[in-house]
Amino acid sequence: MSMHPSWPLVALNTVADFLSGGTPSKARSDYWNGDIPWVSAKDMKEYRLRHSEDHISPEGLTNGSRIAPKGATLVLVRGMTLISDVPICIVERDAAFNQDIKAIVAQNGIDSTFLNYVLRAAKPLLLSYVEFAGHGTGRLPTDRLQALQIPLPAKSEQIAIARVLSALAGR
Numbered sequence: 001m002s003m004h005p006s007w008p009l010v011a012l013n014t015v016a017d018f019l020s021g022g023t024p025s026k027a028r029s030d031y032w033n034g035d036i037p038w039v040s041a042k043d044m045k046e047y048r049l050r051h052s053e054d055h056i057s058p059e060g061l062t063n064g065s066r067i068a069p070k071g072a073t074l075v076l077v078r079g080m081t082l083i084s085d086v087p088i089c090i091v092e093r094d095a096a097f098n099q100d101i102k103a104i105v106a107q108n109g110i111d112s113t114f115l116n117y118v119l120r121a122a123k124p125l126l127l128s129y130v131e132f133a134g135h136g137t138g139r140l141p142t143d144r145l146q147a148l149q150i151p152l153p154a155k156s157e158q159i160a161i162a163r164v165l166s167a168l169a170g171r
Helices: 058-062 112-121 123-129 142-147 155-169
Strands: 009-011 016-020 032-039 054-056 073-076 088-091 095-097 101-106 149-151
Touching (some): 073 112, 112 149, 112 155
Antiparallel strands (some): 016 101, 073 088, 073 101
């Protein structure tokens, strides 16, 4: 996926951390209807994710979920949607997320918006990695996602590229 001959290619997991989410028990009402956004596949329809349909409480967070920090990229890795698309979004605020999603958090040296655009550009390749499970469900193997080779220009170039792409996209 090299975009420029002088940019090195690196495995995604060498420049980003991968977080797994979870779902607090639905039987515990005290885990739900709090102030913490809880993202699932149904929320991943926009590039910049500001809101979620469901919310959890601090108790729900500590008993079944995890926070993706503001700026993290969310990638759907399990679900029926993966048959035709790989939803990818960037969270505009700290948000919890379920087990069908991986949060990819840029490490120092990589701009989170640039990383999100690189992953969005890789959607056709990521879609080709999807395996089919039972009941019409797709699964994007985490090891394939972690091994994805991405271009790594200097951070100043990453920021400039992300700024141009955001302006072109009206974001």
